[in-house]
Amino acid sequence: MSTPATGSAATPRAREVPLFPGAEEPVRSGCVRSGDVELNTLEWGAADAPPVLMLHGMWDHARGFASIAPILAEHYRVIALDARGHGDSGWADAYGWNADVRDIVAVLRSIGRPVFLVGHSKGGGQATSAAIAAPDCVRKLVNIDGLGPPPDHEAPMGPSPSFGDGPKRSLPDQLAGYLALRRRAVSRQAWRAVEHLDLLVERRRKQNPRLSPEWLRYFAYHAARLDEDGWRWKSDPFMGHGIGIGPWQPDWIRLEWSRLTVPMLAIVGTEPDTWGPLPEAMRKGRLSLVPDVEEVSVPEAGHFVHMEQPRETARLLLAYFAS
Amino acid sequence: MTELVHGRVRLALHRLSAGEGRPLLLLHSLYSASSAWDRPALVWPGPVFALDFAGHGASAWVRGGAYCSELLVGDADIALAEIGEAALLGSGFGAYVALLLAGARPDSVTAALLWPGSGLEGAGAAPTESDPPGRHPTLGNVPGDAGCDPHVEILAREFRPPEYARAFAKKARALLLAEEGRDRPLWWTSVRDGANASVVAPEWGTALRELAARSN
Numbered sequence: 001m002s003t004p005a006t007g008s009a010a011t012p013r014a015r016e017v018p019l020f021p022g023a024e025e026p027v028r029s030g031c032v033r034s035g036d037v038e039l040n041t042l043e044w045g046a047a048d049a050p051p052v053l054m055l056h057g058m059w060d061h062a063r064g065f066a067s068i069a070p071i072l073a074e075h076y077r078v079i080a081l082d083a084r085g086h087g088d089s090g091w092a093d094a095y096g097w098n099a100d101v102r103d104i105v106a107v108l109r110s111i112g113r114p115v116f117l118v119g120h121s122k123g124g125g126q127a128t129s130a131a132i133a134a135p136d137c138v139r140k141l142v143n144i145d146g147l148g149p150p151p152d153h154e155a156p157m158g159p160s161p162s163f164g165d166g167p168k169r170s171l172p173d174q175l176a177g178y179l180a181l182r183r184r185a186v187s188r189q190a191w192r193a194v195e196h197l198d199l200l201v202e203r204r205r206k207q208n209p210r211l212s213p214e215w216l217r218y219f220a221y222h223a224a225r226l227d228e229d230g231w232r233w234k235s236d237p238f239m240g241h242g243i244g245i246g247p248w249q250p251d252w253i254r255l256e257w258s259r260l261t262v263p264m265l266a267i268v269g270t271e272p273d274t275w276g277p278l279p280e281a282m283r284k285g286r287l288s289l290v291p292d293v294e295e296v297s298v299p300e301a302g303h304f305v306h307m308e309q310p311r312e313t314a315r316l317l318l319a320y321f322a323s
Numbered sequence: 324m325t326e327l328v329h330g331r332v333r334l335a336l337h338r339l340s341a342g343e344g345r346p347l348l349l350l351h352s353l354y355s356a357s358s359a360w361d362r363p364a365l366v367w368p369g370p371v372f373a374l375d376f377a378g379h380g381a382s383a384w385v386r387g388g389a390y391c392s393e394l395l396v397g398d399a400d401i402a403l404a405e406i407g408e409a410a411l412l413g414s415g416f417g418a419y420v421a422l423l424l425a426g427a428r429p430d431s432v433t434a435a436l437l438w439p440g441s442g443l444e445g446a447g448a449a450p451t452e453s454d455p456p457g458r459h460p461t462l463g464n465v466p467g468d469a470g471c472d473p474h475v476e477i478l479a480r481e482f483r484p485p486e487y488a489r490a491f492a493k494k495a496r497a498l499l500l501a502e503e504g505r506d507r508p509l510w511w512t513s514v515r516d517g518a519n520a521s522v523v524a525p526e527w528g529t530a531l532r533e534l535a536a537r538s539n
Contacts, residue, residue: 037387090387094330096389098477099391170494172427172490178393179400179428182329182330182400
């Protein structure tokens with residue numbers, strides 16, 4: 001399918017690297033093998049400082065931490081992971097919660113000393129699973145609005161094909177929807193290219209209307225690459241066919257949480273957003289399962305708390321790590 | 324052997340015998356393959372097909388190892404699309420997959436016979452206090468001679484709440500559970516007492532005759 005060129009012909013193809021106030025270039029990058037997938041990491045801060053590992057959400061990437069990481073890096077070695085299929089990490093034949101968790105545990109083990117583990121959205125839920133799976137690798141856990149969607153919520157978290165046909169279907173009907181998707185899943189090897197980066201920025205803005213245009217441009221630039229035929233997302237489009245949250249149900253994760261031995265700080269924004277926060281009763285119910293948990297809300301932030309309020313989020317993290 | 328494609332993974336579907344009438348699809352147990360079925364024992368009036376799940380037998384391994392119950396249900400569903408309305412016989416982990424597929428596609432699955440075998444506890448088990456920590460961390464528990472992708476071990480570490488299995492049992496047209504009187508996982512007992520389920524003796528001749536009767 002061809003892409004209509006809706007950008008102005010006068011606009012040159014932007015090759016210059018967008019900057020964002022406070023966002024700093026990582027000082028190191030790394031690669032961790034998890035089975036036959038190579039995972040990309042970005043780092044800020046001194047290599048011998050106590051490590052912090054940060055996990056992004058669905059369709060995001062490690063650069064999403066570029067404004068909070070430099071603040072934490074004054075005291076810590078901050079490592080941000082590109083999840084498989086995202087950013088500059090390798091792709092897989094299939095995606096799923098447990099495989100993501102196994103990747104995270106592989107990274108935790110590669111670091112070689114216990115870390116402060118921070119995850120946002122899906123990354124927050126998976127950070128929680130990883131802390132249960134490998135408690136010896138995690139000192140403390142910070143879960144940023146990663147308490148799972150409402151049980152009847154099936155919307156995908158990003159630019160994917162339509163997924164399922166609405167909420168509140170029975171579990172067998174949900175699986176039937178997943179199977180129908182799988183039957184017609186074609187292994188696309190790349191997103192369709194668009195002429196201007198602005199089109200990708202605009203797509204992302206629709207999903208994240210609370211984020212500033214400057215940030216979205218920075219974020220989309222690092223989520224995309226410029227090929228001969230235009231700009232396209234670097235992420236694996238195949239994640240839309242039964243993605244990390246595919247047939248996954250929040251209740252499955254909830255069953256694990258009572259076994260979390262690592263202390264958790266749960267952060268949510270106060271503002272309603274396209275994704276989260278959960279209704280308070282549901283949030284309290286899930287967090288009541290966690291043996292050692294502190295809760296905090298960040299004002300003037302929606303789902304992307306650390307992107308909207310990096311200073312305040314960093315202040316909370318530094319205080320929690322030091323307590 | 325027919326090669327099927329499920330997303331990025333090639334699957335091997337074996338036709339074990341020809342025949343007129345309702346097809347039977349065999350779904351093997353964890354760390355096993357189609358070649359392990361006791362073919363002479365499987366007396367069935369119609370054609371018999373056996374699928375190798377991804378990571379097993381002649382099917383490809385999933386790069387990155389993201390195996391999960393529903394992905395394997397997807398494998399079985401791809402086979403179902405190929406052969407049409409069929410009865411299912413699942414052993415061990417294949418029994419769990421057969422249950423889920425029978426509930427998700429009641430129009431295409433006439434009945435499912437659930438047989439014990441390797442991986443039967445898999446996704447049906449709820450986590451308990453006695454579970455060791457670290458359900459996900461490493462590989463290495465797969466029998467060395469199994470010839471399957473070591474990553475499939477993740478299937479033995481999954482859990483789904485028993486209500487999940489029950490929701491599928493309710494939608495399935497007919498379920499037959501082969502009992503041996505030994506311990507069964509929680510999901511099995513939660514399914515066994517449902518309106519659509521009945522117990523059969525764990526003897527191939529009797530069980531398959533009953534499955535054929537339910538599949539007409």
